[in-house]
Amino acid sequence: HKPEYGLIGLGTMGAALALNIAEKGNKIAVYNRTTKVTDEFIAASGALRDQLVATASLKDFVAAIQAPRKIILMVPAGPIVDAQIEALVPLLDADDLIIDAGNAHYADTNRRFKEAETAAYNFLGIGVSGGEEGARHGPSIMVGGAQSDWEAVAPVLRAISAKYEDTPCAEHMGAGGAGHYVKMVHNGIEYADMQMIAEAYAVFRDGLGWTSTQVAEAFEQWNTGPLASYLVEISGKVSRATDPVTGKAMLDVILDQAGQKGTGRWTAIEAQMLGVPVPVIEAAVAARNLSAKRDTRIQGAERFGSPLQPLTSDDITPEMLEKALTAGKILCYAQGFEMLDAASRHFEWSLPMSNIARVWREGCIIRSDMLGDMAEALDKSSSQNLIFSAPFCDMLMDCESALRATVLAATKAGIPVPALAAGLSWFDTMRTARTPANMIQAQRDFFGAHGFKRLDDVDAPHGPWAAQ
Ligand code: 6PG
Secondary structure (H helix, E strand, C coil), X not given: CCCCEEEECCCHHHHHHHHHHHHCCCCEEEECCCHHHHHHHHHCCHHHXXXXXXXXXXXXXXXXXXXCCEEEECCCCCHHHHHHHHHHHHHCCCCCEEEECCCCCHHHHHHHHHHHHHHCCEEEEEEEECHHHHHHHCCEEEEEECHHHHHHHHHHHXXXXXXXXXEECEEEEECCCHHHXXXXXXXXXXXXXXXXXXXXXXXXXXXXXXXXXXXXXXXXXXXXXXCCEHHHHHHHHHHHCECCCCCCEHHXXXXXXXXXXXXXXXXXXXXXXXXXXXXXHHHHHHHHHHHHCHHHHHHHHHHHCCCCCCCCCCCCCHHXXXXXXXXXXXXXXXXXXXXXXXXXXXXXXXXCHHHHHHHCCCCCCCCECXXXXXXXXXXXXXXXXXXXXXXXXXXXXXXXXHHHHHHHHHHHHCCCCHHHHHHHHHHHHHXXXXXXXHHHHHHHHHHHCCCCCCCXXXXXXXXXXXXX
């Protein structure tokens, strides 16, 4: 019999996903623009060879699949997706389903849904997280589109997804671009998690003068506590690794310029569009941008000198840093979920808030133990900011002084900790009943007669300066 599924784009992620689908007992047709890539993929497919149908043209590919077809696109996000859809559509039947599994911008996904409606084919936009390993053995999957289309593919997506205990980490998030939106916020949080770990590393390395091996030990230790997560685990592993070329610590030979494909930046931009503050994520995006400016930084180090003052265990201990990072993580996720809640209302998606946390418990890059507690907290109240929910409220109370001490010590030593500091400032603002925004209002009224509200009942929305 013919396969029901097909996959276009046999790059790292596409190849891994195709093998995952095949391994779960599904035949799958594959196609890649360059046939050589398809040949190599087939040659390396081993025992799964019989499940794969290799095709050398788009026409053969479509013909090889049983209608109604389910065609997964795993091509680079952007115009290539549109070009691929355009080439595919004339070959499809009305009930066929195109599934974009790349890191598309949700607005592109929304547009593609409209185009699909006009051209009469079905469409799903799904966010897939977990890198190559995840795609091959169980990614976390965030689905956007019509309920009926999700149901048509749910058994296979659940089968290939990561499992938390027995629960598949694949869920329908909502209509249209909801899946890709949730994946985008996942990536924004991913940037922030990574940045905060990097900031802890900086305090160890530049403040306490620790070696990479010592840092590895701290991360390994942290991975057994409240910070237990994939990113802390791999941070321990990369800290422990030795460069086979020079014999030095691997970290010590890697250039300090972070790359980015843009999804973290999208999160910061979209948060601004909604008027939701996500300063930890914004700081993480800015830190990547700053890291890229290496020449300027080197110039700065020469011109201004480094303020670096060594720290001692009187200033900071690994236990304090662990608590600081725990607080930072809670604050970052509180912001991320607040953004998702706002987006859910703005786009009328009814995002399943606690299930988003559940889908992220396994398979994806930000998977962590803490997400289980977040799911429970969101179950109780999905619109209340996480910092007010148990157990996070108490955890913050417990970790707050360590976060403050860490930001203080790092600042004293001249070590930038932008994400942790942004988290702390956000938290301090969230507990400030009276902010200085009355000054902003007065200034606005002074130069533009914008008016203000008063604390009392007096009906006088302008200051005396209007008459001056
Ligand atoms: C995932 C990741 C992945 C992302 C990479 C690189 O969830 O598997 O988020 O989708 O593309 O992490 O992203 P940057 O190049 O922007 O760091």
